[in-house]
Amino acid sequence: MxxxxxxxxxxxxFYVSCERAFSAAVRNRPTIVLSNNDGCIVALDSLAKKLGLKRGQPFFKHQDIIQKHGVQVFSSNYSLYQEMSARVMNVLAGFSPRLEVYSIDEGFLELSDLPGEDLTGVGRTIKARVLxxxxxxxxxxxxxxxCLTKIGCERLKDEPQYGDVLDLTAFTPQQLDAALAHVAIENVWGIGPKYARFLRNYGVMTARDLRDADERWIRKHLTVVGARIQAELRGTACIPLEISRPPKQNIICSKSFGKEITSREAMEEAVCTYTARAAEKLREQDSVAARITVFLRTNAFHEDAPQYSNSFTIDLPYPSAFTPELFKYALKGLRAIYQDNFSYKKAGVELNRITPLPVVQPDLFGEVSLPEHYCQSRLMAIVDALNHIFGRDTLFFGAQGITRDWRMRQTMLSPRFTTRWDELALVT
Ligand SMILES: [Mg+2]
Incomplete structure (x- = not known):
């Protein structure tokens, strides 16, 4: 075998490291990154953690600590993080053709073809090259x-003596036992809170307990999913790499507004902006959608203000990824639910019934002719390419509005160093 x-x-x-990659001045300062609208802390470095700051805390409640210790604060800059993530994954792809991009800041690499290599050395090379x-x-x-690599990574966070590279294949059975006994059952990859509670009731408290539990019992109570996790903990790989991700079956674009919306015109702009973004994601995966849902709501935290929320779903006569076509139905949905005299906090658009582009049959006698379909695809491909090269919204539709003062607050945004020519880092 x-x-x-x-x-x-x-x-x-990751987010803090992206900011630091372009700003040497913040390298040795505690640093935090805020969520959309600068609401809470979504990422922080170890120096900020030492000050008692935590992920999820509201930003405004900790102003005193932040000012006293000169904490560097950034609004989330997702275009920068996405681009930096793509660069990291690109470097990783150079080490093995089998790469799974697992999340924005994690990738699995298969290294099975390196027999007899010093794997710790390989790990150090990967680390040095990405840096x-x-x-x-x-x-x-x-x-x-x-599953075992996940456990290894958690250990690296707690044990700096390894220098951020750990090869569990070189562990003795005793060392592996100790490592697994250290991991609480709820921290085992793939074990959700419900199963963790269940397992704890039966005395399965750690990753080691799960590994050593009776196989039939695990299969009976945790189904085949649990059985796979158990096999992985025993060192048998059975969760394959997902090298190409299946296309998304639904695409949602939704954000809270930086300034609440009280006019129909502003709401139409917001809904068109979200539709344009969702359509762009749809085209990125070469798909079309046949259903669109528009939703909106007021601010539930303003208890004394009148509250309203609603959504509306429309089936398109033909699946499409053409932004103006999607605008038409999004606005129709919005008209059905928009009510005057409310102050809206959030709206969004969801695309469903998504299918890959090649199976679409344009109706030669109906509303979508083949030549028209090609024209629409070419136009959108040009818009997407220009926005990719010169930065988002280089080209956009008038329906999305120009000032967009309802947009999310990002008062401490770093420059989009990697995606805007006018925001390139300057070396002086
Ligand atoms: Mg990470």
């Missing part, structure tokens, strides 16, 4: 299964 070897490469404090090419520090855990 061929032995599998996987590496999990996890970017350390050199992108400026992002990473942790690398190597193990015979994906």
């Amino acid at each position: 061929s032995k599998h070897v996987y590496a999990l490469v996890d970017c350390a404090s 050199q090419y992108t400026g992002i520090p990473v942790r690398v855990a190597i193990a015979p299964s994906k």
Whole structure:
């Protein structure tokens, strides 16, 4: 049986590291990144953690600590993070053709074809190269299964003596026992809170307990999913790499407004802006959608203000990824639910009934002719390409509005160094 070897490469404090990659001045200062509208802390580095700050805390409640210790604060800059993530994954792809982009800051690499190599050395090379090419520090855990690499990465966070690279394949059975006994059952990859509670009731408290539990009992109570996790903990790989992600079956674009919306015109702009973004994501995966839902709501935290929320779903006569066509139905949906005299906090658009583009049959005698369909696709491809090269909203539709003063608040946004020519980092 061929032995599998996987590496999990996890970017350390990813959002903070992206900001630091372009700003040497903040490298040794505690740093935090805020959520949309600058509401709460979504990412922070170890220096900020030492000050007692935590993920999820409301920003305004901790102004005193932030000012006293000179904490560097950034609004979330998702265009920068997406682009930096793509760069990191690009470097990883150079180490193995089998790469699973697991999340914005984590990738699994299959390294089974490196027999007899010093895997710790390979891990160090990966770490050094990602740092050199992108400026992002990473942790690398190597193990015979994906589930064990996850455990390795968690250990690296607690044990700095490993220098961010850990090869579990070189562990003795005793060392592995100790490592697994250290991981609480709810922290095992794939075990949700419900199963964790269930397992605890039966005395299965750690990853080691789960590994050593009776196989039939696990299969009976945790189904085949639990059985797979158990096998992975025993060192048998059975959760394969997902090298190409299946296309999304629904696409949602929704955000809270920085300033509440009280006019129909502003709401139409917001809904068109979200529709345009959702349509762009739809085209990125070469798909079309046949159903669109528009939703909106007032601010539930303003208890004394009148409250209203509603949604409306429309089936399109023909599946489409053409932004103006989707605008037409989004606005129709909005008209059905928009009520005057409310102050709206949030709206969004969801696309459903998504199918891959090639199976669409344009109706030669109906509303969509084949030549028209090609014209629409070409136009959108040009718009997408220009926005990709020159930055989002280089080209946009008038229906999306120009001032958009309802947009989310990002008062401490760093420049979009990697996606805007006019915001390139300057070296002086
Ligand atoms: Mg991470």
